[in-house]
Every structure is written in C-alpha cells, then in structure tokens.
Amino acid sequence: MRLPLLLLPLLWASASHASTIPIGTGGEQGIYYQVIKEFCRLANKSDPDLQCKPQASSGSIENLRQLQAGELPYALVQSDWLYQASHGSGPFAKQPQPELRALFATHAEPFTIVVRADGDITRLDQLKLAPIDMGLKHSGTRQTALALFAVLGATEQDLDLKSVANQAEALCSKQIDAFGLVMGHPNRIVLDTSKRCAIRFLPIEGEVRDRLLQGVKYYQRSQVPARIYTGNLKATPTFAIAATLVTNASAADADVYRLTKAMLSQQTSFNEQTYGYANLFHKARNKVGPVLSIDQHPGAARYFEELKAAGKL
Numbered sequence: 672m673r674l675p676l677l678l679l680p681l682l683w684a685s686a687s688h689a690s691t692i693p694i695g696t697g698g699e700q701g702i703y704y705q706v707i708k709e710f711c712r713l714a715n716k717s718d719p720d721l722q723c724k725p726q727a728s729s730g731s732i733e734n735l736r737q738l739q740a741g742e743l744p745y746a747l748v749q750s751d752w753l754y755q756a757s758h759g760s761g762p763f764a765k766q767p768q769p770e771l772r773a774l775f776a777t778h779a780e781p782f783t784i785v786v787r788a789d790g791d792i793t794r795l796d797q798l799k800l801a802p803i804d805m806g807l808k809h810s811g812t813r814q815t816a817l818a819l820f821a822v823l824g825a826t827e828q829d830l831d832l833k834s835v836a837n838q839a840e841a842l843c844s845k846q847i848d849a850f851g852l853v854m855g856h857p858n859r860i861v862l863d864t865s866k867r868c869a870i871r872f873l874p875i876e877g878e879v880r881d882r883l884l885q886g887v888k889y890y891q892r893s894q895v896p897a898r899i900y901t902g903n904l905k906a907t908p909t910f911a912i913a914a915t916l917v918t919n920a921s922a923a924d925a926d927v928y929r930l931t932k933a934m935l936s937q938q939t940s941f942n943e944q945t946y947g948y949a950n951l952f953h954k955a956r957n958k959v960g961p962v963l964s965i966d967q968h969p970g971a972a973r974y975f976e977e978l979k980a981a982g983k984l
Contacts, residue, residue, distance in 0.1 A: 692723040692930070694916070695734035695746030699727045702855050702947040703747045703914065706777055709945045710916075714933035716940070721933050731811055732762075738919060739768050745922075745930070747777065749811050749853065750889040750913040754964035770920045772968035774931050775958040775975075776913040778855045779950040781893045782815055783909065785861060786849045787842060788869035788902060795873060796823060801848040802831045804838055812853045815912070819875065822882045843868035853912060855947025857899050865900040872907040880910055889913075889964040896949040911950070913962045920968070927970025935974070955984050 694711070697703035707725040714721050726743065728734055734746035735756050754760075759767025786792045792801060799820075806812030817827055835841040838850040838860055852858065864870055872895045875883075884890050893911030897904055916934075918927060935958075941951065952958045955978050959967065967975075978984040 690722070692721075692745065693726040693743060694723055695728050695737055695743045696725040697728060697730045697747075700859065701730075702778075702780075702858070703730070705946045706855075706914070706951075707747055707916075709942050710777070710934045712942075713937040713940060714930065717937045718929065718933040721929065723930065732809075735763075735768065735771075738771065738917065739766070745774070745916060745918045747914055748917050749780065750776070750915050750962075750964040751815065752811060753915055753917060754889040757965040771917055771965055772920050772922070772971075773963045773965050774916040774918065774927060774968060774971040775935070776915045776952055776962045777958075778914050778947050778952055779891070779893050779911040780853050780855050780914055780947075781895050781909045781911040781950065782819065782875065783852045783854065783856070783858070783861070783895050784849055784873040784875070785838075785842065785852070785864060785870050786873055787845075788871045790848055792848050792873070795819075795875065795879065798849055798873075799823070799825050799829060800831070802833055802846070804833045804835050804841065804847050804850040805830075806851065806853075807834055812851055815853050816851050819879075819883060822879055839864035839867050842870070849873070855914070855950035856896055857946060857949060859946060861900060865902070869902055870900065871903060872909075874908050875910060876908040880908070883910060888961075891962065893950075899949055913952075913964070914947075915963065915965075917965070918968060922968065922970070924968075924970035924973065927968045928973050929970075931971045931974045 694707050696707045704725045704727060711723040714723055731749045731752045734748050735752065737743040738746055756763045756768045757771045805816035833847055835847060841847045842850055842864055889912055890910050893909055895907040895909060897906040959975050975984060
C-alpha cells in the first residue's frame with residue numbers, strides 16, 4: 672500500500688525521534704562499557720526522549736578511528752591517546768585528528784601495579800628484573816608502562832614482559848611477579864586477584880612521579896583508593912589518565928549540549944556498584960579544566976557555563 676505523501680515526513684520524524692545514539696566504549700565486561708551504560712541510563716531518566724547506548728569496541732584506539740571515519744558520533748577515550756591524536760604525535764603523526772573535541776571527563780584511571788603481598792617486590796626498580804604483565808604490546812596500558820619505565824631508565828627490551836591470559840591466576844600462581852592496569856576502581860580483575868591471594872599495590876610517587884608528569888598534560892596525580900580490596904587499608908599514590916567523552920567539532924552544538932546536560936543533571940543517582948565508581952569525577956568542576964587534554968566542544972562548554980552562572984561550578 673502506498674502511503675500518502677503527507678504522512679512520510681511524520682514517519683521520518685518519528686523514526687528520527689526514536690533513534691539511539693551509539694557511544695564507543697571498550698569490551699562489554701570493561702569499565703568504559705559499564706560507565707557509559709550508566710550515564711545513558713541517567714540521560715534517559717533526565718530526558719526521556721534521549722536514547723543513547725554503549726557500543727562495545729577494542730578500546731580507545733578503535734574509538735578514535737571510528738570517530739575519524741564518521742562511524743561513531745561519540746566515544747570514551749583515554750586522555751593520553753586523545754591528546755596524541757588531536758596533536759598528531761606518537762602513533763597519530765601521520766593521521767592527526769585536530770577536529771576532536773571533549774564533552775567532559777568521566778573518571779580517573781590510575782596506573783595500578785599489582786603485586787603479591789608475600790612477594791619480594793617492594794620497589795619500582797625491582798620490576799626491571801621480574802616477569803611482569805604490562806598489557807598487550809600495542810595497548811594503552813603497555814604504552815603508559817613504558818613511559819614510566821623510561822623515567823626509571825629502562826626500555827622495552829630491558830624488561831621481561833609477558834602477556835598472560837589470566838592475570839589473576841598468573842600472579843597468584845607465581846608465573847608473573849606483577850601486572851599493571853590503567854583503569855578505574857573497583858576493578859573486576861583486581862577484585863578477582865584479591866580473592867585468589869593477598870595483594871598490594873606499588874606506590875608511584877616522589878621524584879619518579881614528578882619527572883613523569885613534568886610537561887605532560889594528560890597525566891595527573893592520583894591514587895588507588897583505600898579499603899576497596901582486602902588488606903589494602905591505605906590509599907596508594909600513583910598517577911592517572913582521565914577517561915574523556917569526546918566527539919568531533921562538526922557535531923551540532925545543540926545536540927552536544929543536550930547530551931551533556933542529560934548525562935550530568937542526574938549524576939547524584941549514579942549506581943555505586945558500577946566498576947570505576949571510586950574514581951568517578953563526582954563534582955562538575957573536576958570534569959573540565961586541566962583534566963581535559965583537548966579543547967572542549969562549545970555545546971558542552973555551554974552547559975558548564977550555565978552551572979558557573981548558577982554558582983554550581
């Protein structure tokens with residue numbers, strides 16, 4: 672049956688109205704997926720006509736590629752990769768993405784080094800001689816670890832780097848002496864490890880941390896929170912990157928403003944069981960400013976300007 676022409680615009684508007692906004696995250700079991708799933712739940716609670724959903728991916732690098740290709744309108748990305756992509760440095764030297772724009776930072780991701788509580792490793796320099804897992808070769812964790820080891824005077828070739836299938840099992844069975852993660856807490860892998868054997872975290876502080884952060888915009892001082900994992904009663908100093916929700920400069924100001932407002936206006940109802948909750952940027956002022964490694968989108972900036980004018984920033 673042919674539909675009257677007058678009905679077609681109405682049907683199109685209805686379909687457009689009900690469309691869902693995909694947001695690139697990471698694996699379905701990962702923190703990025705869980706965080707965006709929760710932000711989208713809050714967005715729909717605030718703005719019932721706004722639908723967004725997490726879209727699983729392999730992580731920041733794939734998200735950046737899909738943003739550049741126009742395959743995704745929004746994505747969650749590590750601040751270090753984001754900075755390098757925006758400025759055309761590192762692995763992005765040949766394909767810079769100066770069009771990238773930030774909405775806001777969602778949570779800090781402390782660089783976390785896990786060791787056995789009964790093990791011999793108590794200092795960072797001891798990791799040079801030990802079998803350790805610092806992520807897959809081209810992962811964000813591996814690159815962050817190598818930046819740290821460079822400060823310690825070690826190159827990738829100097830290290831006994833492993834890539835194990837199950838980090839918790841490998842650490843507790845003494846196949847490796849440490850593993851590193853760039854991830855918010857609580858973290859599923861660390862929780863699993865702490866149930867298998869007693870663990871602790873290596874502190875990254877003092878001159879080493881100062882040298883690592885010097886002149887680098889995408890790192891910040893941070894800590895692994897206390898009392899989340901069995902036996903860890905004190906916070907452990909380290910450094911972190913910021914997970915950042917991003918889009919492209921071409922995104923309409925009104926659309927970005929609407930999504931930002933919808934996601935953040937209900938954040939007091941954020942589910943505390945969400946992985947990464949302990950490192951969430953709860954206060955609006957912590958989501959912008961120096962924590963952002965690239966320029967903010969005007970649509971998102973408008974929302975924060977409204978908060979400032981209302982004395983809430």
